[in-house]
Amino acid sequence: MLAELAFSADDLALTRFTVSPMWEVVTSFRLLAAGPAHPVHRAWIDQVRPRVAAAGLDSGWLAELIPPTGYLPDFLTPPSREPAPALDAELAAIRATPADQVLSDLDYLGRTGPRCQALRADPETRLVRISEEIETYWELALAPYWAKIRVVLNADIFHRVRQVAEYGVGRLFNDLHSTLSWDDNTLRMVRRHCGITREATGPGLLLVPSAFAVHTLTWSRPPGPPQLAYPARGAGTLWEHRPVKRTEAIAAVLGRSRTILLTELEAPASTTELAHRTGISTAGVSQHLTALRDAGMVSAHRAGRSVLYARTAVAESLLAATA
Template sequence: METQLSFSTADLAQTRFAVSPMWEVVTSYRVLHAGADAGPHRRWAAQVRPRLVEAGLDRGWLAELVPPTRYVADFLNPTPGSPFPTLDTELDAILRTTAAQLESDLDSLADAAPPGSRPAARLRVLREAPEAALEKIVAEIRAYWELGLAPYWARVRDVLEADVFHRARQVAEHGVAHVLNELHESVTWDAGSLRLVRRHCTLSRDETGAGLLLVPSAFAWPRVFTRSVPPEPPQLAYPARGIGTLWEPRTTAAAEAVAAVIGKSRTLLLTELDTPASTTQLARHSGLSAAGVSQHLTALRDAGLVTAHRAGRSVLYARTTVADALLSAGAV
């Protein structure tokens, strides 16, 4: 099946890029919910999936709104008003979802459900008491963000921002049409139209707003996602460049030099934090006492080298991009 989106000169002029935290919420949750091979995200999924189950987030609101296949509720991906919106900004937009949008999304979810299945109780509540339900959905998204994305966000955001800056340069050098033609194997640009093959949703200019919003995503791989909610511009979330190495261990070429400045114990903790970990895990892996680890982490956090994120009953610590740069200085 092929979908075609026509472009006028005005549409091309209004084509823009944005990095969206909510697109990463939706696409990453779908990776976990699908339960199949997570592809380039296997390392991340192995860490996050047990936390998802422990917190009960594998059977909550997101499980109903983001099925492992088929349609995803459009209201979860409001149109970003800026190139780099915050999660809070997008959650505020979700809370302002209109009744008409919710009705449309719930109808689409029902249409895409397996034949003979009954609407889930949560979706009935969303239809009958939308304001209270939206508050619960936003709370669940925050909980998922803290355990599944916040500890990794600096790393993910770097990939997404690098993609935007790369394609912005390509636009300046070759034009928008060239960039559109290189987004994904299923997307081609031809004679004023963007063609998407193997699409199961309708995406036509008659049913969308002007322009096009292009959203790089770490977790959309291996496909593209679209959102079409008039009068807003259509959105196309595509796999960002560089996701193949996203979860590879970061180099620590300068560890000895860093240790001479901040000490061996703190440097050891930074190298252990190539993946987010709790105080208990760090104590077990490093051989340091839990009290010592806690003291060092406080100092590293004050220096902007680690961040802390609540994940259920635990607190996960993650290395910042500043720490990554320190530890990789001098790497070939």
């Protein structure tokens, strides 16, 4: 199917980017639920899939609302006026979705499982349950990795903005994805599913880079602007192992043990895992992680009975500067 989105001067003026936690939720869950592990995200899938299954999320609300391919309910990815909305803000928008929109989305989704039926019967109550499940999924699957993901998404936006500044909007649209092309003030999209037209959308365009999207995805519900989620540049480097050089320089400031722990947190890990890998006592690991957390270099995320520690953007920047 060929879809065309025409642009006036006002539409171009209202075109902007956003980093959306909910778009990462729906695209990552779809990828996680797929059969074979995706080659780019295999390391993430191997770590996260057991946690999600242990929490029962592989057969919960998201499993019923997010099919392997095709349409995604619009209410799961509400448009935001912010360049980087917090997950809490997006969940509040989901909970506030009008009942008629929920029913319309479910009609288009065409699924008749028990949870979809329950959502039809009582949208207000069930949307609260859905948002609670999304919070659980976020803590298990995305929060420990969010600092890395944000680096990739922000770098993509920086690259796209620079393209516009140097070459104009045509270069931006032609370079977003192989299924997109820009000509005669019109963005043309070769897509396999639902179409999108300017008549069926609000003004402007919301561009959403995604680390987990494998193709472009669109959202269209007036009066909001259409959304276009696309695969972010650099997503293939997210899970690459990057040895940190000049660790002695960091150790001179942070100390050897804390530097070792930061380098070991290439992937999120528990206190017990870090103690086993580093030879530092569990008590010592806990003490150092507390200090690193107080300094804003490590974050903690509950995963069932365990707590996973992850490097923050501050730590990622520090290690990248010495690599």
